[in-house]
Amino acid sequence: MPPSSNPQNVPPRLPAIGPLHLHYQPQVKIPNKATTAFEALCRLTDPIQGPIPTEPFIANSEQSGEIVQLGRQVLALLKNDLPALLTKYPTIRISVNTSPTELNAPDFAEHFSTWLNALPPNAAHHLTLEITETFLMQLSDAALAHLQSLRSLGIYVAIDDFGTGQSSLARLHTLPFDIIKLDKSFIHQLDQPMVHEIVRWVIAFGQRFGKTVTAEGVETQSQLDALRTMGCDVAQGFLLGKPAPLAHWLALP
Numbered sequence: 001m002p003p004s005s006n007p008q009n010v011p012p013r014l015p016a017i018g019p020l021h022l023h024y025q026p027q028v029k030i031p032n033k034a035t036t037a038f039e040a041l042c043r044l045t046d047p048i049q050g051p052i053p054t055e056p057f058i059a060n061s062e063q064s065g066e067i068v069q070l071g072r073q074v075l076a077l078l079k080n081d082l083p084a085l086l087t088k089y090p091t092i093r094i095s096v097n098t099s100p101t102e103l104n105a106p107d108f109a110e111h112f113s114t115w116l117n118a119l120p121p122n123a124a125h126h127l128t129l130e131i132t133e134t135f136l137m138q139l140s141d142a143a144l145a146h147l148q149s150l151r152s153l154g155i156y157v158a159i160d161d162f163g164t165g166q167s168s169l170a171r172l173h174t175l176p177f178d179i180i181k182l183d184k185s186f187i188h189q190l191d192q193p194m195v196h197e198i199v200r201w202v203i204a205f206g207q208r209f210g211k212t213v214t215a216e217g218v219e220t221q222s223q224l225d226a227l228r229t230m231g232c233d234v235a236q237g238f239l240l241g242k243p244a245p246l247a248h249w250l251a252l253p
């Protein structure tokens with residue numbers, strides 16, 4: 001996108017790698033609460049103003065195209081953290097949010113393979129790319145083929161914020177994915193009978209087709225209990241663990 005002539009619309013510049021850091025939020029298997037994955041979430045800190053809210057910053061970076069650089073900084077940080085994480089949690093996956101602009105960048109495949117090749121052996125089996133539903137539905141054939149090739153290496157694809165985008169049921173069964181991340185808005189309204197039934201349907205659908213269903217935004221014990229009763233596989237949310245720096249997860253007994 002060309003830079004805006006309106007200074008009010010100028011997105012914030014991407015900070016140098018210093019203030020950008022990663023937090024990790026656990027995803028646990030619902031039956032035994034074992035940690036099965038961590039979602040890597042980028043966090044930004046301004047040296048003077050302190051923490052910068054992530055969501056508007058990412059939306060702005062997506063608009064300006066700087067999201068590509070941001071995504072690469074996230075991968076660079078993850079490369080440093082991965083060996084320690086896998087030593088402490090040898091069976092986990094780390095999931096990374098991937099933006100449409102990033103996946104469409106002409107050199108994405110090349111950059112990603114160079115990054116992957118510099119990781120410990122078998123790293124592909126410890127990675128998940130999270131892609132929002134709307135984007136996954138609109139993937140170009142080239143991006144789709146690329147995702148397929150990453151899956152053939154062992155990388156999982158998760159549909160992020162499932163249920164809030166533009167899913168076409170006709171298209172869903174043709175797409176390459178392993179995990180459905182049910183959006184937190186459903187989990188927060190589980191006490192409503194119709195929402196409850198939608199969640200039950202998504203879980204049954206996932207199980208029928210061998211997909212893992214992860215519930216996002218689990219905040220209360222009663223939400224977790226309801227999800228367990230419905231046979232949901234994995235939960236993520238403040239009840240199970242808030243996003244925290246690597247050192248926090250490495251220090252746990």
Ligand code: G
Nearest residue numbers: 041097161216217218219236237238239243
């Ligand atoms: O779009 P995506 O699902 O990747 O968003 C993850 C964001 O959701 C993170 O910024 C994280 O802080 C936030 N989040 C994680 N767990 C919870 C939760 O239990 N409740 C709410 N409201 N937000 C959460």
Ligand code: MN
Nearest residue numbers: 039097130160
């Ligand atoms: Mn996500």
